[in-house]
Amino acid sequence: MATIGNNNINAKLVLLGDMGAGKSSLVLRFVKGQFLEFQESTIGAAFFSQTLALNDATVKFEIWDTAGQERYHSLAPMYYRGAAAAIIVYDITSKDSFEKAKKWVLELQKQGNPSMVTALAGNKADLEDKRKVTLEEARAYADENGLFFMETSAKTAVNVNDIFYEIARRLPRAQPAQNPAGMVLSNTPAEQSKASACCS
Amino acid sequence: MDEEYDVIVLGTGLKECILSGLLSVDGLKVLHMDRNDYYGGESTSLNLVQLWKRFRGDEKPPETLGSTKDYNVDMVPKFMMANGALVRVLIHTSVAKYLNFKAVDGSFVYNKGKIYKVPATDVEALKSTLMGLFEKRRARKLFIYVQDYDENDPKSHEGLDLNKVTTREVFAKYGLDDNTVDFIGHALALHTNDDYLDKPAIDTVKRMKLYADSLARFQGGSPYIYPQYGLGELPQGFARLSAVYGGTYMLNKPECKVEFDQNGKAYGVTSEGETAKCKKVVCDPSYLPDKVKKVGRVTRAICIMSHPITDTNNSDSVQIILPQKQLGRKSDMYVFCCSYSHNIAPEGKYIAFVSTEAETDRPEVELKPGMDLLGPVDETFFDIYDRYEPVNNSQKDSCFISTSYDATTHFESTVQDVLSMYRKITGKELDLSVDLSAASAAAEE
Ligand SMILES: Nc1nc2c(ncn2[C@@H]2O[C@H](COP(=O)(O)OP(=O)(O)O)[C@@H](O)[C@H]2O)c(=O)[nH]1
Numbered sequence: 001m002a003t004i005g006n007n008n009i010n011a012k013l014v015l016l017g018d019m020g021a022g023k024s025s026l027v028l029r030f031v032k033g034q035f036l037e038f039q040e041s042t043i044g045a046a047f048f049s050q051t052l053a054l055n056d057a058t059v060k061f062e063i064w065d066t067a068g069q070e071r072y073h074s075l076a077p078m079y080y081r082g083a084a085a086a087i088i089v090y091d092i093t094s095k096d097s098f099e100k101a102k103k104w105v106l107e108l109q110k111q112g113n114p115s116m117v118t119a120l121a122g123n124k125a126d127l128e129d130k131r132k133v134t135l136e137e138a139r140a141y142a143d144e145n146g147l148f149f150m151e152t153s154a155k156t157a158v159n160v161n162d163i164f165y166e167i168a169r170r171l172p173r174a175q176p177a178q179n180p181a182g183m184v185l186s187n188t189p190a191e192q193s194k195a196s197a198c199c200s
Numbered sequence: 201m202d203e204e205y206d207v208i209v210l211g212t213g214l215k216e217c218i219l220s221g222l223l224s225v226d227g228l229k230v231l232h233m234d235r236n237d238y239y240g241g242e243s244t245s246l247n248l249v250q251l252w253k254r255f256r257g258d259e260k261p262p263e264t265l266g267s268t269k270d271y272n273v274d275m276v277p278k279f280m281m282a283n284g285a286l287v288r289v290l291i292h293t294s295v296a297k298y299l300n301f302k303a304v305d306g307s308f309v310y311n312k313g314k315i316y317k318v319p320a321t322d323v324e325a326l327k328s329t330l331m332g333l334f335e336k337r338r339a340r341k342l343f344i345y346v347q348d349y350d351e352n353d354p355k356s357h358e359g360l361d362l363n364k365v366t367t368r369e370v371f372a373k374y375g376l377d378d379n380t381v382d383f384i385g386h387a388l389a390l391h392t393n394d395d396y397l398d399k400p401a402i403d404t405v406k407r408m409k410l411y412a413d414s415l416a417r418f419q420g421g422s423p424y425i426y427p428q429y430g431l432g433e434l435p436q437g438f439a440r441l442s443a444v445y446g447g448t449y450m451l452n453k454p455e456c457k458v459e460f461d462q463n464g465k466a467y468g469v470t471s472e473g474e475t476a477k478c479k480k481v482v483c484d485p486s487y488l489p490d491k492v493k494k495v496g497r498v499t500r501a502i503c504i505m506s507h508p509i510t511d512t513n514n515s516d517s518v519q520i521i522l523p524q525k526q527l528g529r530k531s532d533m534y535v536f537c538c539s540y541s542h543n544i545a546p547e548g549k550y551i552a553f554v555s556t557e558a559e560t561d562r563p564e565v566e567l568k569p570g571m572d573l574l575g576p577v578d579e580t581f582f583d584i585y586d587r588y589e590p591v592n593n594s595q596k597d598s599c600f601i602s603t604s605y606d607a608t609t610h611f612e613s614t615v616q617d618v619l620s621m622y623r624k625i626t627g628k629e630l631d632l633s634v635d636l637s638a639a640s641a642a643a644e645e
């Protein structure tokens with residue numbers, strides 16, 4: 001969930017979509033400014049954080065990558081539990097990946113966090129000559145389903161920062177009062193635990 | 201699928217997922233499969249529709265219970281000791297950061313028909329109405345001894361070698377009566393039977409310390425914590441860990457047949473006509489039914505209620521232990537209750553479990569002492585399941601099989617099984633010592 005304090009917003013952001021659509025590449029481009037042509041999944045890396053400064057708030061994204069669990073349709077629901085935002089990614093050169101993206105939209109609607117900000121990214125926009133999904137088709141679908149939509153390219157960086165900034169702008173500024181927040185177990189010294197003697 | 205793996209893990213129950221995560225982190229190549237299309241196996245959490253499907257067939261849940269997706273009902277409900285081994289594993293592996301936890305409000309023990317908060321420190325012992333005036337003072341002395349006991353400081357041992365002296369002898373030294381022994385042994389040290397009385401006292405003293413340290417950690421009403429959205433999140437968290445370290449995940453794989461060579465050694469797993477090769481197979485008992493034996497049965501009741509359990513100071517979450525002797529039984533009975541406060545039910549609803557090792561075929565009768573504590577219930581589901589233990593020789597067949605989940609409502613026995621399997625699979629101990637003192641919690645910012 002997005003949580004705020006003094007205009008600081010912490011937001012869990014997840015990437016969803018077919019294997020090979022470019023989810024990891026989008027994150028890598030956004031977080032590190034890099035692109036690798038034959039991007040192999042990096043062992044041990046599936047969790048990134050990046051802070052964006054907006055006019056009215058600072059947004060700290062905690063970005064979760066799938067760790068490859070989407071490959072055999074085995075992504076665990078806890079992956080998108082509590083997410084404040086999701087980017088559903090398809091590859092504009094693959095009809096199949098667009099159909100997969102629609103399935104993810106349905107799944108998130110069913111899961112039902114109504115305040116989740118959901119973006120649809122048509123990635124690999126640099127591969128215009130291989131395009132299989134038209135801009136119009138995708139835009140119409142996005143409009144029907146209340147998603148905001150951009151075509152992106154992790155390779156050329158087109159629209160990559162933009163999509164993350166747009167999500168940051170759309171995150172609710174005032175969160176509804178939540179069920180008392182839980183605690184995150186961590187390695188911090190014992191003194192700090194007093195503050196979190198929370199919970200009932 | 202036709203690749204070669206170091207380990208193939210079958211079943212995504214909590215134990216299998218922890219092992220899968222630990223083995224992937226060790227750099228082993230892991231393939232993890234489940235015949236179901238969801239994570240968690242026997243230790244999954246169900247929503248209302250799934251719960252009804254499992255226990256009531258075609259019937260639909262009544263609308264008065266609220267939205268199905270607000271429910272996350274654990275099939276194997278357990279609380280975690282705040283300083284216990286599972287928390288150390290969670291921190292050691294950083295899986296803790298995928299999840300949110302909250303303290304459990306209450307820890308109670310049943311005594312002569314009534315329930316009492318479990319006293320765990322010298323101060324609490326004096327306040328407790330569980331013991332008479334003189335007994336309190338005796339218990340207080342034992343608690344002080346336990347709190348001050350330091351394995352490395354002989355002065356604190358007061359002349360007792362706890363590796364030799366039995367627990368019974370230590371209790372006798374402090375002159376504790378049977379009732380006190382009962383609650384200390386079962387509700388504080390979390391022993392499941394009375395064998396510990398004739399074993400070296402060190403184990404019980406360590407368990408008492410763990411309880412007291414865990415209680416101190418959050419200044420809550422109990423030493424326990426529990427994840428928001430239920431335990432089903434735990435196997436998923438460890439599965440993600442495994443995937444992050446290169447583990448491959450396949451749900452919804454029918455059969456999952458383990459293949460053996462002519463020497464009876466497992467060499468792979470076949471599903472949907474494809475065989476993945478491996479050096480070792482790790483699984484729950486249901487994947488290798490010929491290599492396990494039935495060792496008991498757990499009988500339990502799952503109840504949906506609209507109020508907290510009577511006499512628990514309105515605890516939103518609570519554990520009550522009913523020691524065997526109090527009930528004239530051979531095994532303890534456990535009551536677990538959780539609610540909206542941990543996001544496992546909609547506002548105003550509570551989920552209670554009463555469970556014990558079955559001694560009869562009639563859960564309704566057998567579970568009555570625990571059920572009587574609950575007060576009125578909206579819905580009750582009775583269930584009995586068999587417990588299995590492996591009987592194979594892992595050295596010969598390369599199969600490592602977990603033990604079924606027992607009736608306890610805490611994780612101590614579960615983690616011991618995982619750690620011992622890890623030892624057998626890798627030939628080394630999992631080193632959790634580095635995190636011992638560091639384990640603590642920070643508030644979510
Ligand atoms: N041309 C082009 N290739 C891309 C783009 N994004 C990703 N790729 C390539 O597509 C492949 C799959 O990308 P990856 O990020 O691993 O996809 P994931 O499975 O969704 O995480 C890799 O070879 C990437 O280099 C893009 O915008 N343009």
Ligand SMILES: [Mg+2]
Pocket residue numbers: 023024025041065066067068
């Ligand atoms: Mg990827």
